[in-house]
Amino acid sequence: DGGITQSPKYLFRKEGQNVTLSCEQNLNHDAMYWYRQDPGQGLRLIYYSQIVNDFQKGDIAEGYSVSREKKESFPLTVTSAQKNPTAFYLCATKGTGFNQPQHFGDGTRLSIL
Amino acid sequence: AQSVTQLDSHVSVSEGTPVLLRCNYSSSYSPSLFWYVQHPNKGLQLLLKYTSAATLVKGINGFEAEFKKSETSFHLTKPSAHMSDAAEYFCVVTPGSSNTGKLIFGQGTTLQVKP
Numbered sequence: 001d002g003g004i005t006q007s008p009k010y011l012f013r014k015e016g017q018n019v020t021l022s023c024e025q026n027l028n029h030d031a032m033y034w035y036r037q038d039p040g041q042g043l044r045l046i047y048y049s050q051i052v053n054d055f056q057k058g059d060i061a062e063g064y065s066v067s068r069e070k071k072e073s074f075p076l077t078v079t080s081a082q083k084n085p086t087a088f089y090l091c092a093t094k095g096t097g098f099n100q101p102q103h104f105g106d107g108t109r110l111s112i113l
Numbered sequence: 114a115q116s117v118t119q120l121d122s123h124v125s126v127s128e129g130t131p132v133l134l135r136c137n138y139s140s141s142y143s144p145s146l147f148w149y150v151q152h153p154n155k156g157l158q159l160l161l162k163y164t165s166a167a168t169l170v171k172g173i174n175g176f177e178a179e180f181k182k183s184e185t186s187f188h189l190t191k192p193s194a195h196m197s198d199a200a201e202y203f204c205v206v207t208p209g210s211s212n213t214g215k216l217i218f219g220q221g222t223t224l225q226v227k228p
Binding site: 004006031040041043048056058100104106107 | 145147149154155156157158159162164165203207213214215216218219220221
């Protein structure tokens with residue numbers, strides 16, 4: 001989706017290191033989401049934010065942290081506490097309205113060195 | 114509890130033949146339903162959505178889906194497969210009781226298109 005930019009596209013993490021994945025949007029959407037996707041599996045929700053300065057844990061928040069200081073940005077930090085971080089990470093946004101779909105970025109693939 | 118079941122993990126068709134990807138859902142409320150497509154190393158792209166209007170929903174790239182409440186199904190179809198349709202497809206539901214925008218994803222169906 002052209003309105004959501006995830007960077008970098010590929011990221012490598014060393015043992016004991018924290019890394020931050022960027023998600024920026026110009027769709028003026030209030031809600032933003034982070035998902036993790038493992039091979040052959042569906043998406044699992046890590047964190048979500050419905051408004052600036054507020055965010056909620058998803059189903060697999062342990063070992064991750066987020067911030068939402070600006071409407072346009074929702075960075076995800078994968079901490080050293082996340083023992084199995086290798087996965088494809090997707091950011092999504094959603095406009096106002098119950099039936100609005102989520103729109104996805106092109107993802108960041110994180111691997112362990 | 115709400116859930117989504119994609120009945121086939123892998124579907125293989127020949128180019129030019131019809132496509133059928135099956136999805137059943139469970140929801141205590143009137144759900145919104147979506148189909149997304151994912152090509153390798155890409156994000157999810159919305160194909161179509163059902164939001165309690167017409168039960169037959171037309172989407173992009175010739176895909177359509179029919180909402181059948183009595184069967185709790187939302188199967189995705191296309192009359193004639195193209196090589197570019199080869200991808201992963203996800204059936205997704207928004208629980209009717211939630212206003213957080215959280216989604217429930219099926220496990221995905223891999224569509225293979227043979228020449």
